[in-house]
Amino acid sequence: MQIRIVGCLLILAAGTVTALILRREATARLTQLDGFISLLRYIRACIASYNTPIDRILASCDAEILKKCGVKGVPKDIDTLRASLDPRPEAEVASTLSSFASEFGTGFRDEQLRSLDYHISRLESLRAPMADSTEKRKRLVTALCLSGAAAIAIFLI
Amino acid sequence: MDRNLRYILGLLPHGIGSELSGLDPPSADELRLRVGGACTLLAGGKRYILRSRVSRAELSSAFIKMCGGSVYSHRDTICRGFIALPGGIRVGLCGSAVTENENITAVADISSLCVRIPHDIKGVGEPVCRLLREKSGGVLVYSPPGVGKTTLLRSVIIRLGSASPPTDIAVIDTRGELGASLPAYLSVDLLSGYPRGAGIESATRTLSPKLIVCDEIGGSTSECQSIIEANNCGVPLLASAHASSVAELLHRPGIAMLCEAGVFSNLVGIKRSTGHDYLYSVTPVVREKTLCK
Numbered sequence: 106m107q108i109r110i111v112g113c114l115l116i117l118a119a120g121t122v123t124a125l126i127l128r129r130e131a132t133a134r135l136t137q138l139d140g141f142i143s144l145l146r147y148i149r150a151c152i153a154s155y156n157t158p159i160d161r162i163l164a165s166c167d168a169e170i171l172k173k174c175g176v177k178g179v180p181k182d183i184d185t186l187r188a189s190l191d192p193r194p195e196a197e198v199a200s201t202l203s204s205f206a207s208e209f210g211t212g213f214r215d216e217q218l219r220s221l222d223y224h225i226s227r228l229e230s231l232r233a234p235m236a237d238s239t240e241k242r243k244r245l246v247t248a249l250c251l252s253g254a255a256a257i258a259i260f261l262i
Numbered sequence: 263m264d265r266n267l268r269y270i271l272g273l274l275p276h277g278i279g280s281e282l283s284g285l286d287p288p289s290a291d292e293l294r295l296r297v298g299g300a301c302t303l304l305a306g307g308k309r310y311i312l313r314s315r316v317s318r319a320e321l322s323s324a325f326i327k328m329c330g331g332s333v334y335s336h337r338d339t340i341c342r343g344f345i346a347l348p349g350g351i352r353v354g355l356c357g358s359a360v361t362e363n364e365n366i367t368a369v370a371d372i373s374s375l376c377v378r379i380p381h382d383i384k385g386v387g388e389p390v391c392r393l394l395r396e397k398s399g400g401v402l403v404y405s406p407p408g409v410g411k412t413t414l415l416r417s418v419i420i421r422l423g424s425a426s427p428p429t430d431i432a433v434i435d436t437r438g439e440l441g442a443s444l445p446a447y448l449s450v451d452l453l454s455g456y457p458r459g460a461g462i463e464s465a466t467r468t469l470s471p472k473l474i475v476c477d478e479i480g481g482s483t484s485e486c487q488s489i490i491e492a493n494n495c496g497v498p499l500l501a502s503a504h505a506s507s508v509a510e511l512l513h514r515p516g517i518a519m520l521c522e523a524g525v526f527s528n529l530v531g532i533k534r535s536t537g538h539d540y541l542y543s544v545t546p547v548v549r550e551k552t553l554c555k
Contacts, residue, residue, distance in 0.1 A: 158332035182331045210331040215369055217334045 113258035119252020129245035140173025149221040273327045277314035293377040346438030350380040387418040399527025400499040411502035423448035432459035432471035459488025466495040486516035
């Protein structure tokens, strides 16, 4: 009996841990999107204030922002940054970044600022639906994992 | 292969890059790329016409790479017709100008690039260093384009900045060429991108230099006026200007104004012999009436 109780507790613990891991994965893409928005805002501020070239912008960027974006190390340009992303962003986010990368660095300051404003607002418009679906997914995985673990525990007992 | 040329090859369209790698030219001086037209290389006094052609898209891509993927950060120099790359490489450009009130505000559709590759020639500039050590006043170095004024100024900066004791030098590097690859140990303050008048004023007020160096002056009388105002501090100025003779030099109102104001005490003309040695001709400036050759 005691072994069964210990077993049930282990199963419940496993269910809880699994729920936490899956919740964290569910929020990872939202965290990544927040990272991209912060990164583009930072790039905009550097260009608006100092016309800083992109390699210096990325070198001076807060490591936490790059980590949120899923970038390892310090990339020297936007294309290198996109190639090193882990996890790969959602399709719509990836498409927005691709559009941004194709325009970035090819024109003068005013054009760059307008492009950045456009792409920041596009990413921000993706945030609300993604936050909503993330919450739903978190609730779902929590319910599934905990109820599954509880069911197995009850079955054992 | 020259270090600077190897750097440039990495930025060029594939066809041109491969052809140049195959040529492996000694001491490349200048590379010209033209959309749809003949691309040429000047190396060791010889002009090579390249077989490869470059399309508008390829030239545009090469130009963006040369700007480090950040064309916006080079806007000021692009509107003045060039970009400065690491190592003192200067890339002249032309295309379709966008103007506002007769001022160029942008350049679109780049159609030509002229890449000038500098070479460090050790030991030049001793006559100029001697004039400056004699504390006889400012020195203006002149020659036609492409002879080596910037190389000479850089050599003088290195000689005086590393001497014992070193001279405190403020370098007004408006075009981003003088400061390229200056050793870090020099006693030099580098004012990168500063307009000449503002840079001289800032340096004399805040950096206590014993010598101020700037490149390619005489572009406008307003610039020369601001140099005169900033230079009333007793610190000698070493500068360069385009001209093939003293008479041609003094024919430019800005330069004549600077000489009359006592900014320069000596005019040093330079030429290159066939062996690439520097040949100097020194002309003292006499105010009110200047000696002409």
